[in-house]
Amino acid sequence: MSRLFEFRHRARSLICIVGTALLLSACGGLQGDESYPERQRQNRYDPVPSGDERESIFGPGGIGIFGGDEETAKGSGGIGVNSFLWRATLDTLAFMPLASADPFGGVIITDWFQSPNQPDERFKLTVYILDRRLRADGIKVSVFRQERDASGVWQDVVTNPQTAVQVENAILTRARQLRIDATEAG
Numbered sequence: 442m443s444r445l446f447e448f449r450h451r452a453r454s455l456i457c458i459v460g461t462a463l464l465l466s467a468c469g470g471l472q473g474d475e476s477y478p479e480r481q482r483q484n485r486y487d488p489v490p491s492g493d494e495r496e497s498i499f500g501p502g503g504i505g506i507f508g509g510d511e512e513t514a515k516g517s518g519g520i521g522v523n524s525f526l527w528r529a530t531l532d533t534l535a536f537m538p539l540a541s542a543d544p545f546g547g548v549i550i551t552d553w554f555q556s557p558n559q560p561d562e563r564f565k566l567t568v569y570i571l572d573r574r575l576r577a578d579g580i581k582v583s584v585f586r587q588e589r590d591a592s593g594v595w596q597d598v599v600t601n602p603q604t605a606v607q608v609e610n611a612i613l614t615r616a617r618q619l620r621i622d623a624t625e626a627g
Contacts, residue, residue, distance in 0.1 A: 521544060522570040522572070523572060525617075525620045526572075527544060527570060528616070529614075537554040537564075538553075538554065547571065550568075551565055562589075563587050564585065564586050565585040565586075566584055569582075575616055581609070582605040584600045
């Protein structure tokens with residue numbers, strides 16, 4: 442029994458030492474940024490100043506886990522999905538309260554929305570932006586609907602599949618409009 446305890450104790454100690462060494466080695470290359478106080482005075486912080494490349498412990502280009510080319514990664518501007526689809530989704534669903542929005546994973550979840558015209562029915566949407574390109578199959582919408590029964594309890598009901606398609610089409614139409622506006626302006 443004591444050999445098992447001693448083995449566990451040594452294993453924990455070894456894990457702590459290795460973990461501490463890794464953390465300290467990761468901090469070894471840090472250097473002070475003399476421009477930071479100037480940025481702070483200007484009340485802005487730009488993690489990647491224009492023209493500079495993002496620094497990474499994996500080198501200048503970072504590490505690409507999910508593929509994609511270097512040009513796509515440089516033009517992302519900190520968002521992991523197509524910016525036109527993202528903005529169009531937020532614009533289209535602006536009347537609904539947001540529960541969660543993840544620009545890196547491309548998921549927008551609304552809270553329940555209840556129309557004043559139909560107080561016994563409410564909707565909730567989850568939008569998945571699946572591509573970095575503006576494509577019709579780059580977005581998927583899931584619609585959830587509930588109705589209030591006579592006792593006042595909300596019950597899940599089947600939603601017409603066309604509802605999700607209509608929301609997807611509205612988002613795509615808005616995304617195309619945003620892209621045309623950006624192309625004309627720039």
